[in-house]
Amino acid sequence: xxxxxxxxxxxxxxxxxxxxxxxxxxxxxxxxxxxxxxxxxxxxxxxxxxxxxxxxxxxxxxxxxxxxxxxxxxxxxxxxxxxxxxxxxxxxxxxxxxxxxxxxxxxxxxxxxxxxxxxxxxxxxxxxxxxxxxxxxxxxxxxxxxxxxxxxxxxxxxxxxxxxxxxxxxxxxxxxxxxxxxxxxxxxxxxxxxxxxxxxxxxxxxxxxxxxxxxxxxxxxxxxxxxxxxxxxxxxxxxxxxxxxxxxxxxxxxxxxxxxxxxxxxxxxxxxxxxxxxxxxxxxxxxxxxxxxxxxxxxxxxxxxxxxxxxxxxxxxxxxxxxxxxxxxxxxxxxxxxxxxxxxxxxxxxxxxxxxxxxxxxxxxxxxxxxxxxxxxxxxxxxxxxxxxxxxxxxxxxxx
Ligand code: HEM
Numbered sequence: 239x240x241x242x243x244x245x246x247x248x249x250x251x252x253x254x255x256x257x258x259x260x261x262x263x264x265x266x267x268x269x270x271x272x273x274x275x276x277x278x279x280x281x282x283x284x285x286x287x288x289x290x291x292x293x294x295x296x297x298x299x300x301x302x303x304x305x306x307x308x309x310x311x312x313x314x315x316x317x318x319x320x321x322x323x324x325x326x327x328x329x330x331x332x333x334x335x336x337x338x339x340x341x342x343x344x345x346x347x348x349x350x351x352x353x354x355x356x357x358x359x360x361x362x363x364x365x366x367x368x369x370x371x372x373x374x375x376x377x378x379x380x381x382x383x384x385x386x387x388x389x390x391x392x393x394x395x396x397x398x399x400x401x402x403x404x405x406x407x408x409x410x411x412x413x414x415x416x417x418x419x420x421x422x423x424x425x426x427x428x429x430x431x432x433x434x435x436x437x438x439x440x441x442x443x444x445x446x447x448x449x450x451x452x453x454x455x456x457x458x459x460x461x462x463x464x465x466x467x468x469x470x471x472x473x474x475x476x477x478x479x480x481x482x483x484x485x486x487x488x489x490x491x492x493x494x495x496x497x498x499x500x501x502x503x504x505x506x507x508x509x510x511x512x513x514x515x516x517x518x519x520x521x522x523x524x525x526x527x528x529x530x531x532x533x534x535x536x537x538x539x540x541x542x543x544x545x546x547x548x549x550x551x552x553x554x555x556x557x558x559x560x561x562x563x564x565x566x567x568x569x570x571x572x573x574x575x576x577x578x579x580x581x582x583x584x585x586x587x588x589x590x591x592x593x594x595x596x597x598x599x600x601x602x603x604x605x606x607x608x609x610x611x612x613x614x615x616x617x618x619x620x621x622x623x624x625x626x627x628x629x630x631x632x633x634x635x636x637x638x
Contacts, residue, residue: 297582
């Protein structure tokens with residue numbers, strides 16, 4: 239970043255708070271509250287970026303893709319600069335109007351009618367998995383991870399290689415932050431799988447009938463820009479699984495801690511949607527994304543120069559007490575605003591209906607088979623720069 243843009247705009251609150259401090263990553267709530275308390279927008283001096291953490295301000299940034307662009311990168315690094323450590327994403331890091339065509343092509347590939355066709359297969363994966371569960375199991379290692387990795391790779395049509403997929407996903411969410419110890423550690427691991435990962439972004443690696451093959455077909459038909467299908471596979475492999483694993487882990491944790499909701503959902507499966515949304519609000523898998531000012535921008539009474547990165551704190555905005563009463567409580571179906579766990583504006587999550595279907599299929603089977611779930615030990619979160627996801631979730635599962 240140019241030295242010229244590394245200082246706070248005149249009058250803006252300057253903070254030494256560090257969203258990438260390990261304690262803040264593992265227990266983000268005090269940080270989220272402090273960030274919201276800084277005002278509509280503030281300057282994080284450690285990284286030389288602006289930051290928005292209030293619900294209204296986050297919405298205002300995401301809904302203005304002309305002033306706050308994604309093509310500077312949705313991570314901390316400015317991907318337009320030669321020293322960037324991240325390659326450009328073919329959809330998330332493309333701005334309108336160029337983004338519109340890419341998005342339309344991808345919307346057709348994961349249209350609701352197509353996704354619906356995966357339901358029986360997802361349900362089968364859930365049933366097979368639940369058959370193997372004993373009375374005690376880890377909600378991440380024995381449920382969320384194997385379910386999502388199996389269901390999603392079969393729909394996409396790529397190889398299911400559990401360890402490699404987790405390495406790829408974890409590194410992606412570390413690379414969106416600074417080059418800290420978490421980044422360096424996951425970079426080393428990701429280098430060991432680079433050949434495997436590169437192969438899974440080729441047309442030859444796609445199984446017929448999977449939506450990965452449809453991405454390559456769309457490129458061949460001219461619906462996607464030349465050379466974008468491989469990078470699109472990279473995006474789908476890295477962004478489509480860990481996020482859903484995170485959401486399922488959180489749902490299991492919340493339901494184990496609030497058994498009345500498990501009982502309620504057993505009796506009424508329409509509650510699964512509101513429970514999922516409440517989990518995404520409370521423990522947003524993607525804690526933050528970035529935008530960059532396209533030109534000098536007036537925002538909340540400040541003039542932000544061109545080329546400034548803005549950290550958009552989805553996790554903090556989703557617990558904003560100005561948007562929800564008792565915002566830190568688990569209250570599925572609570573009235574009020576839509577959460578921002580899937581983002582907002584033109585980059586609103588492409589795969590949200592896939593994630594919803596996965597959740598519905600897995601929890602339908604779990605609720606059928608288990609009368610109760612309880613925590614069998616303390617849940618532990620995994621240290622990753624921008625993804626909030628459980629590492630372990632010891633559960634007791636009572637059949638009935
Ligand atoms: C619970 C699960 C998920 C969560 C919480 C989540 C979250 C998000 C968020 C916050 C964004 C906005 C990024 C931005 O504005 O810069 C996004 C975009 C995106 N998501 Fe998801 N996601 C989930 C599941 C999936 C799945 C299953 C897929 C697989 C297709 C997927 C693919 C994408 C893509 C391709 C984009 C970029 C869309 C665009 O730029 O137009 N996501 N997601």
